[in-house]
Amino acid sequence: MTSYKAVINHNYVFDPSDPFATTYEFTVEGTLASDVGKQLLTDIKDAEAVIFATQAQFTGGVISTYIEDSAPYNPDNLIPKSLSGTGFRVSTEATMADRELAYKVTREPEFGKPGVMQYRGVLLDSDVTTEGAHSILNPSSELNSVSGAAFLEYKALIQAAFVTAGATFCMIGEPLVDKIYHATPLGEIQFVEKVYGDPVVRRVVDINNARVGKLASKHNG
Numbered sequence: 607m608t609s610y611k612a613v614i615n616h617n618y619v620f621d622p623s624d625p626f627a628t629t630y631e632f633t634v635e636g637t638l639a640s641d642v643g644k645q646l647l648t649d650i651k652d653a654e655a656v657i658f659a660t661q662a663q664f665t666g667g668v669i670s671t672y673i674e675d676s677a678p679y680n681p682d683n684l685i686p687k688s689l690s691g692t693g694f695r696v697s698t699e700a701t702m703a704d705r706e707l708a709y710k711v712t713r714e715p716e717f718g719k720p721g722v723m724q725y726r727g728v729l730l731d732s733d734v735t736t737e738g739a740h741s742i743l744n745p746s747s748e749l750n751s752v753s754g755a756a757f758l759e760y761k762a763l764i765q766a767a768f769v770t771a772g773a774t775f776c777m778i779g780e781p782l783v784d785k786i787y788h789a790t791p792l793g794e795i796q797f798v799e800k801v802y803g804d805p806v807v808r809r810v811v812d813i814n815n816a817r818v819g820k821l822a823s824k825h826n827g
Contacts (some may be wrong), residue, residue, distance in 0.1 A: 607633050607634070607635055607637065607807075608633060608634055608635075608637050608638065609631065609632075609633050609671065609672035609778055609805065609807060610631070610632055610633065610634065610638060610643075610669055610671055610773075611629060611630070611631050611669070611670050611671075611672050611721035611778075612629070612630045612631075612632065612646065612647060612650060612667065612668075612669045613627050613628070613629050613667060613669075613670075614627060614628045614629075614630075614647065614650055614651060614654060614664065614666075614667045615627050615664070615665045615666045615667065615689075616658075616662050616663060616664055616665060616669075616726070616727055617662075617663060617665060618661055618662060618663070618699075618727065619660070619661045619663050619692065619699075620661060620699040623666070624655050624705070626726045626727065627652065628723070628725060630650065630775065631775075631776055631777060631778040632768055632774055632775050632776055633772040633773065633774045633776055633807060634770075634771070634772055634773045634774070635772070638669065638685065638771070638773070639754075640685050641707070642718065642771050642772070643669045643685035643687075643771070644685060644687045645770075645771065646669070646767055646768070646770075646771040646773065647667035647668075647669065647685075647687040647689065648687065648689070648766065649721060649763070649766070649767035649770060649771070649796060650667070650767050651664050651689050651691070652763060652767075653760050653764040653766075653767055654725075654760070654764075655691065655692070655694050656693075656694055656756050656760045656763060657693070657695070657709070657725065657728050657749060657756050657757065657760045658692070658693025658694070658695065658725070658727050658728055659692075659693045659695045659696075659702060659727060659728060659729075659730060659787065660692045660693055660694070660695065660696055660697050660699035661692070661693075661698065661699060661702055661727065662692060662693045662726070662727025662728070662756070663690070663691065663692045663693075664689040664690060664691055664692070665689060665690075666684070666687065666688050667683065667687045667689050668684055668686045668687070668691050669684070669685040670684050670685075671683045672778055672805065690801070692740065693727065693728070695728075695730065695748075695756065697730055697803065700728060701730050701731055702729070702731070703729035703730055703731050703733060703734050704734075704741075705726065705821070706763050706820060706821050707725065707729055707734065707741055707818055707819070707820065707821065708724040708725060708726055708728075708729070708818070708819055708820070708821045708822070709725045709728040709729050709733075709743075709816070709817075709818065710722055710723065710724045710725075710816070710817050710818070710819045711723050711725075711727075711748060711751065711757075711813055711814065711815060711816045711817075712813070712814055712815040713777055713810045713813060714810065714811055714812040714813070714814060715776075715777050715808035715809065715810055715811065716808055716809050717808060718806075718808055721777045721779075721810075723813075724819070724821065724822060726821065727795045728749070729749075731817065732744065732747070733747040733749055733818070734818055741818050741825055742817070742818055743816060743817050743818045749816055750816055751813075751814050751816035752818070753814060757816055758822070760796060761813050764813070765813075774809055775809070775810045776807050776808055776809045776810055777787045777807075777808045777810060777818070778805050778806070778807050778808075779805065779806055779808075780802035780803060780804070780805050780806070781802065781803045781806055782800055782801070782802055782803075783801055783802065783803040784800075784801040784802065785798055785800055785801070786798070786799040786800075788800070
C-alpha cells in the first residue's frame, strides 16, 4: 500500500495574488499510474467546482507520495496536472463572504479523532448568517450538509473520484509520541522538541457537519 497526497491549487479571479489550496490524502495498492493520477486531479476539481464560487479559479494540481516527496524530495514521484476553470456557484467580488471565513466539513474516520477540511473561495454572503456574535452557515444554504444540493453533489462526486481511481480516501497523520524538554539557560525560553511516530492511516467513511468558521492557517487553504 502506498500513501499519497493530492493538492489542488486555486486563486481568486479578482485577486490572483491570493492563492490557496485544498489537500486530500489517499492510499492505493501498489503505485498510482500517472494517467490515473491526472484523471483523479481532474475529478477532484470537478467535485470542488460544485461548491466553489465562480470568483474562485483552479490553477493546477499535484499528487505526491506522502513521505518520500517530503524528506527527501523525490521528483520522480510527482504527478502534476494543469487545471483551469472556476467554480459553478454564480458570484461577484461583492457577493463573496469575508475571506477570513472558511467553509468547513468534517472527515469522519473509521476510528479516532475526526478531521476538518476547510475551503476558501466557497462562501457567499447569502451562505452566512449571524447567531449572536458568531457567523454560522445559513440553514437554507445549498451548502448545508443535511439537504443542501451543492453539498450532497460534492460529497458524492469526491467519494466517486477516489473509487474510480482505485484509491481509498483517508486521513494520514503522524502521532505525537514524546516531548523532550531541553536544558535552557536561565532567562531563556525552554525549547521543546516534539517527537512523532510513524504515519497512521485512517479511512474516511463519511463527510458531514458542514459549517462556517474562522480560517485556520494550519489546515487546508
